[in-house]
Amino acid sequence: MAEQLSRELCQTVAGEVLRQRDWRLAYVGLGISECLEAGFVSEVFQEAQHKQREASRIQSLRQLVERAVITCYCRRLYQACRAHRTLRQQRAWQELSAYLLAAACWKMPDDPAQAQECAQQALLSLWRRFSDPQWNLERPGALLRYAETALLREVWRMWKEQGKRWEKEKPLEGPEQEEQGDRETDERLASGEALPDAERETLRGEADQRVVAAIRVCLRSERQATVIIETFLNDRSVLEIAEQLGTSPENVLVLRSRAIQRLRPCPELLETLSDVLSD
Amino acid sequence: MTNLADAYRKILDDMGQPYSSQINAGLLRLVQALAGEEEPGSCCQACEESLPIFVDDEVAGLDVARQYPDVKHHLDVCPPCAAAYVQLLQLAWLMDSGQIAVVKSASPLNLSFLPELAGGDVCHD
Ligand SMILES: [Zn+2]
Numbered sequence: 145m146a147e148q149l150s151r152e153l154c155q156t157v158a159g160e161v162l163r164q165r166d167w168r169l170a171y172v173g174l175g176i177s178e179c180l181e182a183g184f185v186s187e188v189f190q191e192a193q194h195k196q197r198e199a200s201r202i203q204s205l206r207q208l209v210e211r212a213v214i215t216c217y218c219r220r221l222y223q224a225c226r227a228h229r230t231l232r233q234q235r236a237w238q239e240l241s242a243y244l245l246a247a248a249c250w251k252m253p254d255d256p257a258q259a260q261e262c263a264q265q266a267l268l269s270l271w272r273r274f275s276d277p278q279w280n281l282e283r284p285g286a287l288l289r290y291a292e293t294a295l296l297r298e299v300w301r302m303w304k305e306q307g308k309r310w311e312k313e314k315p316l317e318g319p320e321q322e323e324q325g326d327r328e329t330d331e332r333l334a335s336g337e338a339l340p341d342a343e344r345e346t347l348r349g350e351a352d353q354r355v356v357a358a359i360r361v362c363l364r365s366e367r368q369a370t371v372i373i374e375t376f377l378n379d380r381s382v383l384e385i386a387e388q389l390g391t392s393p394e395n396v397l398v399l400r401s402r403a404i405q406r407l408r409p410c411p412e413l414l415e416t417l418s419d420v421l422s423d
Numbered sequence: 424m425t426n427l428a429d430a431y432r433k434i435l436d437d438m439g440q441p442y443s444s445q446i447n448a449g450l451l452r453l454v455q456a457l458a459g460e461e462e463p464g465s466c467c468q469a470c471e472e473s474l475p476i477f478v479d480d481e482v483a484g485l486d487v488a489r490q491y492p493d494v495k496h497h498l499d500v501c502p503p504c505a506a507a508y509v510q511l512l513q514l515a516w517l518m519d520s521g522q523i524a525v526v527k528s529a530s531p532l533n534l535s536f537l538p539e540l541a542g543g544d545v546c547h548d
Contacts, residue, residue: 165525199484207520211483214519229541234534241532246525247514264532271536282476289475292514296507352447375499376449376456379488382498382509383481383516393516397509401502408427408457417454418434421446 147205149196154188155180157209162217167239169220174235187216191285201384215285222284225274241267243288244295251299262298269294351420352377355413362410368403371396431458448496455500470497470504478511482519 147153158170158180168174170184192212199208224236244266248259270291273279281290356373363369367389374380374388386393407413431454438451473494481487488495498505517523 161521164521195483200486200489201484203484208484210521211519215479215483229538231540234537234540237534237537241534242525243518245532246523247518250517250523251514260531267532268536283479286475286479288518289479289511289515292511292518293475296510296514300507349447351450355450355453372453376453377447379449379495381481381487381495382512393509393512397505400505404456408431413457414427414430417431417450417457418437421434421438421450421454 149189149192149205149209151185151189153205154192154209154212155185157206158185158188158213161210161213165239166242167217167221168235169224169232169239170217174231184216184220187219188212191216201387214288218287219284222274222281222287225270237267237271240270240291244291247292247295248299251295258302262295262302265298266291266295269298354416354420358410358413358416359407361412362407363403365399365403367391368399368406371399372403372407375400428457428459431455434458452496452499466497467501467504470494470501471507474508474511478508478515481512482515 162168162170162180170181171177172179172181188209189212192209195208195212195215221236221239224230224232225240227233227236241263244263245260248263248266249256252259252262274281281287356377359369359372363372370389371385374385375382380388382393382396386396389396389399391399434454435451435458470493473491477487477491477494480490498508514523
């Protein structure tokens with residue numbers, strides 16, 4: 145039987161998410177007891193209902209509740225970060241530093257010392273902002289995104305100083321894997337199997353159809369063609385396309401930039417686009 | 424390569440503005456991407472400032488193209504912003520789904536910037 149959104153589910157998932165990350169600010173007495181603050185579960189339940197109404201991308205109920213837990217926890221974390229000279233403030237910054245360090249170590253797996261340095265600098269830059277009483281975060285529920293942004297900025301700066309190329313540093317899938325993926329996808333297409341959710345019925349009009357045909361002529365890779373069609377003609381986000389193709393967001397961008405490079409010198413597309421757009 | 428990009432730039436110039444509402448705006452963005460149009464710096468800055476919220480909503484499954492069309496469409500055509508965006512999206516996705524484990528042991532980061540506890544708020548550890 146399909147799970148229903150309920151307070152019980154929210155309580156269970158909240159317990160799992162918080163335990164896994166050792167986040168204690170939503171527990172009575174900062175985790176001295178195993179008891180979640182009553183208001184927290186209600187907040188999560190409301191947030192999950194809100195997310196369920198708003199979400200357009202299909203995800204499991206559990207994923208939805210997990211995100212609701214994280215959003216609600218971020219609001220607490222933000223308040224605690226600014227609760228001047230309290231135990232909650234100390235705990236909040238400890239948790240934030242553990243989070244940043246984990247992210248930094250993933251980003252820079254070969255150099256723990258540099259990862260630590262970047263996490264430290266990111267933490268300080270957040271502290272400088274958060275300790276200004278005049279300043280407020282636009283959306284406290286997205287606190288971790290601001291923290292990750294601060295971290296990536298530090299990583300970027302360090303790599304720049306070392307002359308590394310930021311966007312090329314960590315390709316998740318190299319050319320061979322991309323070609324492999326292309327072959328698999330193309331075989332599935334040849335066997336008549338549809339791509340999951342591929343090219344939903346949003347392509348309109350003859351102009352679009354002609355451009356799609358030209359894109360397919362110019363690109364031998366079906367995955368590259370899908371990325372271009374979904375990004376531009378169907379206005380899909382990177383994450384939607386990544387899920388559709390069963391790949392990572394980073395690889396969607398790699399596929400997109402390779403596709404653009406191949407499309408640019410292709411006369412069929414140039415001709416079709418100038419024709420279609422000059423009408 | 425430059426003259427190929429120029430050919431796409433010419434399509435945009437020839438069209439003039441405003442563009443016809445009959446045309447799928449995505450086609451124009453595709454031409455912009457092929458032309459390698461340089462966006463003004465202010466667009467990049469506005470985009471950069473919106474990224475945390477954009478990515479948070481995207482990870483939550485919201486229709487970001489509809490909610491933040493300006494940001495989404497800038498990311499479609501601006502490679503530097505797209506690169507920064509996708510790094511954040513990747514990290515956010517892995518962190519939220521618990522695929523990167525947060526270490527439970529005491530963090531070795533230096534927290535000496537924090538002010539001392541107020542007198543009444545004693546540590547019971
Ligand atoms: Zn930009």
